[in-house]
Amino acid sequence: MKNLIFYYSAMKGAKSMLLIQRAYNYNENGKKILVMKPAKDTKDDHYLISRNGSKREVDVLLGEKERLISEQYIDKLLETDVILVDEAQFLSSLQVEELWKISKAYDKDVMCYGLRTNFKGELFEGSKRLMELSDSIRELDTINLCLCGNQAQFNARLENGNFTYEGEEVAIDGANQQIEYQPLCGRCYLQKVFVKMRR
Numbered sequence: 120m121k122n123l124i125f126y127y128s129a130m131k132g133a134k135s136m137l138l139i140q141r142a143y144n145y146n147e148n149g150k151k152i153l154v155m156k157p158a159k160d161t162k163d164d165h166y167l168i169s170r171n172g173s174k175r176e177v178d179v180l181l182g183e184k185e186r187l188i189s190e191q192y193i194d195k196l197l198e199t200d201v202i203l204v205d206e207a208q209f210l211s212s213l214q215v216e217e218l219w220k221i222s223k224a225y226d227k228d229v230m231c232y233g234l235r236t237n238f239k240g241e242l243f244e245g246s247k248r249l250m251e252l253s254d255s256i257r258e259l260d261t262i263n264l265c266l267c268g269n270q271a272q273f274n275a276r277l278e279n280g281n282f283t284y285e286g287e288e289v290a291i292d293g294a295n296q297q298i299e300y301q302p303l304c305g306r307c308y309l310q311k312v313f314v315k316m317r318r
C-alpha cells in the first residue's frame with residue numbers, strides 16, 4: 120500500500136526547493152513523476168521556482184473545480200509512479216480526498232508540500248483535509264526563522280509594512296504590491312498579530 124504524506128512548514132521554508140530536489144532524485148532513479156500545483160497559486164504560472172533559483176515545469180496546473188479522477192487526468196495519473204504537489208494548502212477538500220483515493224486504490228505515492236495555516240493562524244481547507252487523511256504528517260526541518268531567530272511556525276501578513284489581521288485568505292505576495300509575508304515564531308505572532316485581533 121502506498122502513502123499520502125503531508126510535508127508542511129511556514130512560508131519561506133524551502134518547500135519548493137525540496138520538492139524540486141525530490142523530483143530530480145526520483146527521475147535519476149528511473150521513476151515516473153507527476154508534479155502538480157493548484158492554479159490558485161498564481162505565482163510563477165506553470166513553473167515552480169524556489170528561492171535558491173531552481174526551477175521546474177508543472178505537469179498539471181489544477182483548477183479549483185477540477186477533478187483528478189477524471190477523463191482529463193486519469194491516464195496521466197495511472198502511468199506515473201509518484202505524485203508531488205506544491206502549494207497543497209490551496210487544494211480543495213475533494214481534491215485531497217481524490218489524492219488519498221489515488222494512493223490507496225491506484226497504489227501511487229502522493230507527497231504534498233504546503234503551509235499548515237493562513238495568516239490568521241487557521242488551517243487552510245486543503246491542509247485541514249490533509250491533516251485528517253494523510254498516512255504521515257511531517258513538519259519540514261526548515262531554515263525559515265522568525266525575526267527573533269526562533270524557528271518560525273506562523274505566516275504573518277504585512278500590508279504596507281504593517282502586520283494585519285484583515286483581508287481575504289489568499290493574497291499572493293508579489294502579485295499585490297502592498298502585501299508581504301513574514302514567518303514568525305509563536306511568541307512573536309502572539310505579540311505582533313494575535314493581540315491585535317483579540318482586543
Ligand SMILES: [Zn+2]
Pocket residue numbers: 265266267268269303304305306307308
Ligand atoms: Zn520570534
